[in-house]
Amino acid sequence: MGLLSCVVPLLLCGAAPLEAAPAKSSYLPGTGRFWHITDLHLDPTYHLTPDPTKVCSSSKGVPATNPGVFGDFLCDSPYRLIQSAFDHMATLTKPDDFIIWTGDSPPHVPAGELSTDLVVQVIENMTETIRQHFPNIAVYPALGNHDYWPQDQMPTSTNAVYRAAAELWRPWLQNEALLTLSQGGFYSQLVKPGLRVVSLNTILYYGPNKVTENMTDPAGQFEWLEKTLQKAARSLEKVYIIAHVPVGYLPWARRTTALREKHNERLVSIFRKHSDVIAGHFYGHTHRDSIMVLLDQQGKPVNSLFVSPAVTPIKSLLQPYSNNPAFRMYLYDTEDFSMQDIWQYFLNLTEANERQSAAWRREYVLREAFGLADLKPLSLLKLGLSFMEQSTAFDSYFKHFMVGYDSSVTCGGACKISQVCAMLYLDQLAYSRCVEKGGRGGIHLRGHFLNISHEKGLRVSKLSRL
Numbered sequence: 294m295g296l297l298s299c300v301v302p303l304l305l306c307g308a309a310p311l312e313a314a315p316a317k318s319s320y321l322p323g324t325g326r327f328w329h330i331t332d333l334h335l336d337p338t339y340h341l342t343p344d345p346t347k348v349c350s351s352s353k354g355v356p357a358t359n360p361g362v363f364g365d366f367l368c369d370s371p372y373r374l375i376q377s378a379f380d381h382m383a384t385l386t387k388p389d390d391f392i393i394w395t396g397d398s399p400p401h402v403p404a405g406e407l408s409t410d411l412v413v414q415v416i417e418n419m420t421e422t423i424r425q426h427f428p429n430i431a432v433y434p435a436l437g438n439h440d441y442w443p444q445d446q447m448p449t450s451t452n453a454v455y456r457a458a459a460e461l462w463r464p465w466l467q468n469e470a471l472l473t474l475s476q477g478g479f480y481s482q483l484v485k486p487g488l489r490v491v492s493l494n495t496i497l498y499y500g501p502n503k504v505t506e507n508m509t510d511p512a513g514q515f516e517w518l519e520k521t522l523q524k525a526a527r528s529l530e531k532v533y534i535i536a537h538v539p540v541g542y543l544p545w546a547r548r549t550t551a552l553r554e555k556h557n558e559r560l561v562s563i564f565r566k567h568s569d570v571i572a573g574h575f576y577g578h579t580h581r582d583s584i585m586v587l588l589d590q591q592g593k594p595v596n597s598l599f600v601s602p603a604v605t606p607i608k609s610l611l612q613p614y615s616n617n618p619a620f621r622m623y624l625y626d627t628e629d630f631s632m633q634d635i636w637q638y639f640l641n642l643t644e645a646n647e648r649q650s651a652a653w654r655r656e657y658v659l660r661e662a663f664g665l666a667d668l669k670p671l672s673l674l675k676l677g678l679s680f681m682e683q684s685t686a687f688d689s690y691f692k693h694f695m696v697g698y699d700s701s702v703t704c705g706g707a708c709k710i711s712q713v714c715a716m717l718y719l720d721q722l723a724y725s726r727c728v729e730k731g732g733r734g735g736i737h738l739r740g741h742f743l744n745i746s747h748e749k750g751l752r753v754s755k756l757s758r759l
């Protein structure tokens with residue numbers, strides 16, 4: 294973010310160490326896996342030096358607080374941090390895993406310190422670094438708002454950056470995908486029979502992008518998306534939506550969509566219309582860990598959405614909290630491609646710097662952390678509704694939101710309402726009702742919600758035992 298504003302069935306090859314196995318190893322077989330990495334934000338200037346204002350360009354002259362070999366909370370990622378993340382991932386990777394990579398490679402520095410060439414060089418460096426660590430693994434990237442110069446200003450037709458990305462990602466993508474990528478920065482590709490990745494260029498809908506501000510369908514991506522989803526449905530495929538800037542509302546702000554509001558509304562309506570074919574949404578950009586549930590217009594939960602925390606630990610001086618460096622693995626059902634679980638990994642940056650060694654660890658396993666039976670939309674809706682009543686579950690959600698950055702930072706009252714409303718309501722009408730009613734808005738009132746039963750149609754029922 295612009296801070297503040299801003300493959301194939303699992304082989305039982307036994308190649309990965311035991312550490313990769315979950316607590317309850319009930320996942321094999323019928324389980325597929327993929328990694329999600331996002332917001333690497335390499336700062337090539339990062340180096341240890343006695344003058345704390347000179348450690349990294351991304352601190353913009355602010356003195357680094359506690360710089361070490363793996364980084365600082367006021368700086369973007371040193372190369373060493375990114376390498377240590379990929380080294381750890383590589384030890385846990387199995388031959389049939391794949392990777393989704395949702396963008397933002399260059400550092401947060403003033404436009405004058407970058408150029409189209411420098412931005413392309415950083416994307417190239419990250420692409421090569423990923424290929425060196427995962428030579429035989431399929432990677433599906435999406436472009437971020439920092440993957441352009443000047444940042445955010447992604448155009449609606451071909452340009453040096455889209456063309457460079459298409460060239461760099463040629464080993465991972467097929468010709469049809471490379472063609473739309475070089476023209477509009479988006480693509481779709483079959484991962485394996487029955488599963489398609491749709492990589493959207495949501496920077497076309499991002500508020501700071503002046504180029505597209507008055508357009509109804511920049512680069513024709515909405516039309517392309519609908520056609521792609523219709524075609525996937527006809528071919529009996531399921532789709533994973535991947536993109537950098539997420540749909541919906543920012544969880545730490547009030548009434549602020551991550552995308553431009555009118556484009557957010559359009560995207561929500563497309564996702565609702567085609568929710569049957571979408572088996573999951575995966576985003577980055579906020580640098581924090583959060584969940585969203587897409588409800589249809591009747592309030593029925595139809596899609597599960599996941600926002601992965603960043604590898605970069607950067608925060609601005611005025612932000613109250615940041616995130617420890619993080620990446621994650623998703624486990625999915627190889628029959629219907631629904632999400633089974635998330636294994637979230639993190640690096641305790643303070644500790645890694647103290648010890649001069651990076652011990653990446655599992656932070657939590659999602660189902661275990663919240664006692665969920667599955668990650669289906671209904672389960673996540675119930676989890677979100679329970680947050681208004683149960684503070685312990687929400688407190689742990691908020692701790693994960695910051696990737697364990699600082700346990701003394703808490704979120705209650707208005708902060709919690711913003712989080713819960715952003716989790717459950719992605720469109721303007723339902724979100725507004727939610728914040729007006731203090732976290733109980735939308736069509737979810739006083740512990741009731743509309744229950745859709747196929748036989749009986751709409752009914753209102755009491756939410757038992759949240």
Ligand SMILES: *[C@@H]1O[C@H](CO)[C@@H](O)[C@H](O)[C@H]1NC(C)=O
Pocket residue numbers: 336337372417418421422
């Ligand atoms: C990427 O950049 C780092 C320095 O920032 C350098 O050490 C490394 O060799 C580069 N890697 C590639 C593959 O270009």
Ligand SMILES: *[C@@H]1O[C@H](CO)[C@@H](O)[C@H](O)[C@H]1NC(C)=O
Pocket residue numbers: 503504505506507
């Ligand atoms: C978009 O419309 C507004 C209001 O009419 C105008 O001020 C602005 O210059 C337009 N932007 C572009 C890029 O055309």
Ligand SMILES: *[C@@H]1O[C@H](CO)[C@@H](O)[C@H](O)[C@H]1NC(C)=O
Pocket residue numbers: 641642643644696697698
């Ligand atoms: C990270 O390490 C520091 C220093 O050892 C410790 O104080 C802190 O509690 C750790 N945080 C997490 C989330 O493990």
Ligand SMILES: *[C@@H]1O[C@H](CO)[C@@H](O)[C@H](O)[C@H]1NC(C)=O
Pocket residue numbers: 744745746749754755756757
């Ligand atoms: C919804 O309604 C169905 C049938 O009317 C019922 O079996 C189910 O338990 C209800 N679900 C909830 C969450 O109340």
Ligand SMILES: [Zn+2]
Pocket residue numbers: 294295332334397439578579580603
């Ligand atoms: Zn970012």
Ligand SMILES: [Zn+2]
Pocket residue numbers: 294295397437438439537578579
């Ligand atoms: Zn971003």
